Amino acid sequence: MEAYQTYQTPLSSYASKEMAHLFSTAHQSRTWRELWLTLAIAEKQLGLPISDEAIEQMKNNLDFTLEQFDIVKKEQVKRHHEVMSHIHTFGQVAPAAAGIIHLGATSCYVTDNADLMFMRTGLTYLLKSLAVLISRLSAFAMQYKALPTLGFTHFQPAQLTTVGKRATLWIQELLWDLRNIKRARDDIGFRGVKGPTGTQASFLVLFDGDHDKVEELEKLVATRSGFQYIYPVTSQTYSRKIDIDVLAPLASLGATAHKIATDLRLLANLKVVLFDVDANSDMIDIIGQEVEEPWESTQIGSSAMAYKRNPILSERVCSLSRHLMVLHQNALMSSSVQWFERTFDDSANRRITLPETFLTADTILSTLQKVCEGLVVYPKIIARRIVQELPFMATENIIMAIVKKGGDRQEAHEKLRVLSHEAAHQVKNFGLENDLIERVQNDPYFSPIHDELEQLLDPQTFIGRAPEQVDNFLKEWVEPALAEDELKGAVSAGGKVELNV
Missing domain, CATH: 1.10.275.10 (Fumarase/aspartase (N-terminal domain))
Structure with a gap:
């Protein structure tokens, strides 16, 4: 109750x-x-x-x-x-x-040493969860490495990429997070037995001035607690700069997660829309989105709009990621105001900040794993969007083809400029399909390459080395990273994640 x-x-x-x-x-x-x-x-x-x-x-x-x-x-x-x-x-x-x-001890003997133990263990948990997430996304990247999709710069249509190649951009940042978190974990030491101001004076008294025994005591305690590395000097506390070093890579992970989830939210909104112009109607037929996060059969997107399929998991990741990124500021500020051998104004702050950081990072990773395990890709929707934009992107290829047939580059450019503007006018003002290629086919000037137009518009010819880049990246970077012993077991043992809510 x-x-x-x-x-x-x-x-x-x-x-x-x-x-x-x-x-x-x-x-x-x-x-x-x-x-x-x-x-x-x-x-x-x-x-x-x-x-x-x-x-x-x-x-x-x-x-x-x-x-x-x-x-x-x-x-x-x-x-x-x-x-x-x-x-x-x-x-x-x-x-x-x-x-x-x-x-002989002071309170920080238990509080600080315990916090260091918790953070080290917590980072190990996160490393394993991160490895599983990278594995899931890598399988996705491999599956769709050659599926052409419209690229975006400034969120405006750009040259084609592939669905899998785009996923490698996410994975690469996660690999950097894996590296940074591992570095932070492996760098954590033990505060040890240092006494009220870090001088070990109380322990020196206990052992009648025997410095060797005091040093041996600290080594014994550290070893039995699972640490080989002891901070050589401390005040009453370990330096709060350690908290900065631990929370920084987790804040960086938050930035990565936010970027991934935002991309997915944008993709979920990229719907193909058709206007029923011939029927002189305002009706719109929404075919679907390019990529969608998993959706349960009984899930409700909106209490008012029954058709809604909101990307709520990706939105949750963005929401929590902002929280994770901000928590790092607490560690920075607490470290900056630790007067001399210590003040106590960090205590209440750290009781909130440290657990919140680790629980937030843990939740973000499990939520992203859930999303990536159930991502739905709609190739026909992706292809439809390519068809709408590709004619404009193919103009350079068309010019080159005409030149090879003996045409004039400047004249071909001017012809395509005029035809492109006419096609764009139909799309923008009347909601019609992009008919640039049809206009090219109907123009006698381009008759020497009419039989080549289909080949010139093949999306596979616009994706460059994207499939090969995916293969190389997964083999040379992802596989070695996940092959480390402590991560390999986590990846092989990791089943599908189930979220509580």
């Missing part, structure tokens, strides 16, 4: 269970306890008087019960300190360890 009475973030239901759990209170609380256990084991190993019973009680009480969460809440009301509330609660279920939990 409480869930219905209090605000819940929509991302909790949009994102994968794995990502939602990673940033959950339950997982955070267990991770803190694991870090305290790791510290105690390392301190005991290096000679501090910590009993076996204390270690065992800590091991046996890593998971929280609902009753313990209630205790934490009560402790927080009492102490106004989250970490100390958890320490006291842990001590109640592991009384033999109550006196040594958090020994």
Whole structure:
């Protein structure tokens, strides 16, 4: 009942269970306890008087019960300190360890190290999801590598490309995102055991001035926590510049996703429209769009307009991508105002920013995967649009053909200029079909090439090396990227995604 009475973030239901759990209170609380256990084991190993019973009680009480969460809440009301509330609660279920939990540490030992662990794991989740998305789009690109389609520059008709070649533009940016996210993940280190201002003074006291033992303690804790690399110097916190480095490639991913989804939204609107001029009617026959995102048989596009098939998934990707791109600004601003060894004005911000960033990125990838797994291409609609525009684009080919037959280039150019303007007038003012080629066929000047016109207008002759570029790109760039061990398993195991809503 409480869930219905209090605000819940929509991302909790949009994102994968794995990502939602990673940033959950339950997982955070267990991770803190694991870090305290790791510290105690390392301190005991290096000679501090910590009993076996204390270690065992800590091991046996890593998971929280609902009753313990209630205790934490009560402790927080009492102490106004989250970490100390958890320490006291842990001590109640592991009384033999109550006196040594958090020994020598400061709060950021658990909060910062845990955040680094969460971000590293979260980036790994995203890398695997991104690899699956790239795989799905690559299959799409291969399937339609040779299907001619109208290119657009400035969203105006341009030279032809292919449906598959256009998809490689999306894939290439996703590959760069894959590279950037992997770099950020692999660069994450461990804050370690540094003490209240990063000097390790408290641990030096615990080990009676033995610097070697303090260094060994940090290495032991880092290794047991899964890190080989420790930030050499920190203040009370790890530098918040690390958050910038982690969130930057995710913001960049948001830009990529927004571009892909926008292209799909525009393609979904590119309908072929015919005017029934002969019947002197205003009726319009809308044949369909070039590309459409998946549509369920019972799906409703509009509560008012029953015919609507809105690209809602692509719109969701654009919406969330804007949110993802903006979140990076929080990391920049928080890093810029960390006075000296630390201030606390980053805490509330990061509690929102870090989980929101990862859950948003996760949701974007799963939504894009859903779209790409069900993309519908309408070749006849694409061909129809090509037919409408190709005659104008073919004028240069026609001129060259006439010249080869002994004609004059300037004269042919002037003839085509006049005929093109006449055809454009019919299209723009009366909604008629583009009849430029018919006009060329009826003009005696072009009779030497009348039998070549069909060949000159073959769309396949206008796509250049697009199919070969798709083949080369997938073989030389995509396949090696997805062949890495940690990604190969994700691609082979990844089934079709099912969205919650």
